[in-house]
Amino acid sequence: xxxxxxxxxxxxxxxxxxxxxxxxxxxxxxxxxxxxxxxxxxxxxxxxxxxxxxxxxxxxxxxxxxxxxxxxxxxxxxxxxxxxxxxxxxxxxxxxxxxxxxxxxxxxxxxxxxxxxxxxxxxxxxxxxxxxxxxxxxxxxxxxxxxxxxxxxxxxxxxxxxxxxxxxxxxxxxxx
Amino acid sequence: xxxxxxxxxxxxxxxxxxxxxxxxxxxxxxxxxxxxxxxxxxxxxxxxxxxxxxxxxxxxxxxxxxxxxxxxxxxxxxxxxxxxxxxxxxxxxxxxxxxxxxxxxxxxxxxx
Numbered sequence: 001x002x003x004x005x006x007x008x009x010x011x012x013x014x015x016x017x018x019x020x021x022x023x024x025x026x027x028x029x030x031x032x033x034x035x036x037x038x039x040x041x042x043x044x045x046x047x048x049x050x051x052x053x054x055x056x057x058x059x060x061x062x063x064x065x066x067x068x069x070x071x072x073x074x075x076x077x078x079x080x081x082x083x084x085x086x087x088x089x090x091x092x093x094x095x096x097x098x099x100x101x102x103x104x105x106x107x108x109x110x111x112x113x114x115x116x117x118x119x120x121x122x123x124x125x126x127x128x129x130x131x132x133x134x135x136x137x138x139x140x141x142x143x144x145x146x147x148x149x150x151x152x153x154x155x156x157x158x159x160x161x162x163x164x165x166x167x168x169x170x171x172x173x174x175x176x
Numbered sequence: 177x178x179x180x181x182x183x184x185x186x187x188x189x190x191x192x193x194x195x196x197x198x199x200x201x202x203x204x205x206x207x208x209x210x211x212x213x214x215x216x217x218x219x220x221x222x223x224x225x226x227x228x229x230x231x232x233x234x235x236x237x238x239x240x241x242x243x244x245x246x247x248x249x250x251x252x253x254x255x256x257x258x259x260x261x262x263x264x265x266x267x268x269x270x271x272x273x274x275x276x277x278x279x280x281x282x283x284x285x286x287x288x
Contacts, residue, residue, distance in 0.1 A: 032200030057229075057259035064231040068199045115267060126247070131239050134232035134267050141266060170265040176252070176274045176281065 023088035030071035030081040055166040062142050065135045074102025098157040104150045113140040177204040188217035197234030209241040218249045225255030
């Protein structure tokens with residue numbers, strides 16, 4: 001009973017925030033074209049709400065990685081799973097709440113997101129270069145809070161990003 | 177995935193005519209790069225000036241293209257837009273590639 005009241009309160013709060021342009025709920029099917037179109041819509045919403053390009057770009061990277069992860073692993077690329085994403089602006093942070101009815105995370109825990117380590121030496125064989133494993137590293141390094149909960153048949157992922165200096169200090173690009 | 181191949185002096189420039197290289201495009205991108213680079217120059221420059229977004233799948237596909245080139249051949253990157261540069265920097269994969277600010281930087285030095 002307390003949980004239902006908490007959920008209703010959260011929904012009322014979201015509806016109230018939506019009416020002031022500070023939040024929006026996106027509902028989508030987990031298929032690549034739809035994810036791509038929704039990311040454009042999300043970016044438009046964030047930019048329209050006054051967030052700068054750096055913050056919007058960082059948020060889009062996080063959202064893309066999370067949505068791709070849901071499509072691929074929660075729904076096994078079936079192309080039909082439903083995802084709900086609420087994006088809310090609160091002071092100096094973006095709070096993103098992603099729910100889906102797909103498979104739970106293994107062990108009910110989020111991946112650690114270890115960056116595939118590079119040897120660092122110029123002599124390292126190109127064959128050893130990692131082609132994957134970057135997704136959770138990107139999500140973890142760009143979010144300040146990341147929480148996962150499984151409630152019944154639903155996955156709930158809540159993330160927060162700062163809206164001021166959203167991107168952590170980056171190593172230099174080192175242009176030729 | 178639209179890739180456009182041109183020569184720029186000694187360089188083989190491949191321009192990606194798409195705004196995103198992402199999970200939905202990664203395989204098509206890898207296949208197209210494989211076709212374009214199987215025979216061809218030892219020094220390929222991937223012009224990403226039109227690409228405003230890549231995700232981790234896109235990054236992986238670009239690394240795969242590099243691996244396909246094989247030893248003795250180079251794949252450089254050029255014209256990275258801000259969000260694309262961000263992904264390379266965050267993952268430290270910018271250290272794997274020579275990155276050119278613009279294609280003008282590729283102009284061969286003229287004899288004086």
